[in-house]
Amino acid sequence: MVYDVRYCELCGALIRGSAHRVTVEGVSMMVCGRCYSRLASRRAREPPRPQRPPAPPRRVSRPAPRPKPRKDTLYDRYEVVEDYAERIRRARLRLGWSQAALAQRVGEGENVIKRIEAGRLVPPIELARRLEKVLKIRLLEPVVEEVFPASTRGAEDYTLTLGDIVRIRGEDE
Ligand SMILES: [Zn+2]
Structure with a gap:
C-alpha cells in the first residue's frame, strides 16, 4: 500500500x-x-451482481439527464405508397366503378380522384384510409425510422x- x-x-x-x-x-x-x-x-x-447477462441499466438520477430517444416518433407514422395512383386505378377498375362512383364513396370530388389517379395528387392520410377501405387495398405503409441504439453504455x-x-x-x- x-x-x-x-x-x-x-x-x-x-x-x-x-x-x-x-x-x-x-x-x-x-x-x-x-x-x-x-x-x-x-x-x-447498485445491487450486488452475480454473473448474469446485463440487466437494463439503472439510471442514477442526476441533475442533467441524458437525452433519450423520442419513442413517440415510432408510432402512428404512415406514408402513402409510391405507386398509389396505379393501385387505386386498378382496384377501381376491378370493381367496375367510374371515377365519379369512387369519388362519391370516399366523399370527395371527382376531380380529386382524377388527380390522384394521374399521380398529380398524393392523397392525404385520411383520404388514403378511406380509399383503402372502399377499394380493399393497401395504400399506407409505416414510416421506417432509424432507431437510436437503446443504450451504448450498458x-x-x-x-x-x-x-x-x-x-x-x-x-x-
Ligand atoms: Zn477528493
Missing part, C-alpha cells in the same frame, strides 16, 4: 486522515474521504468510468 499520496487524485484536496484507494477502470487512485464516500454511495445503489453503468470522475469533479465547482 502506498500512503505517500497527500492529495486526492479526484478533487485535488489535501487528504486529511486516511486516504482511500479506489480502482477506476483498472487504474488505482488515492482519494479523500469525501470522494470515497461519494463513490461508495454511488456503488451502494455495463459501464455498473462500474466507475472516467466520465463519472469528470462529473464528480464538476460537483465540486
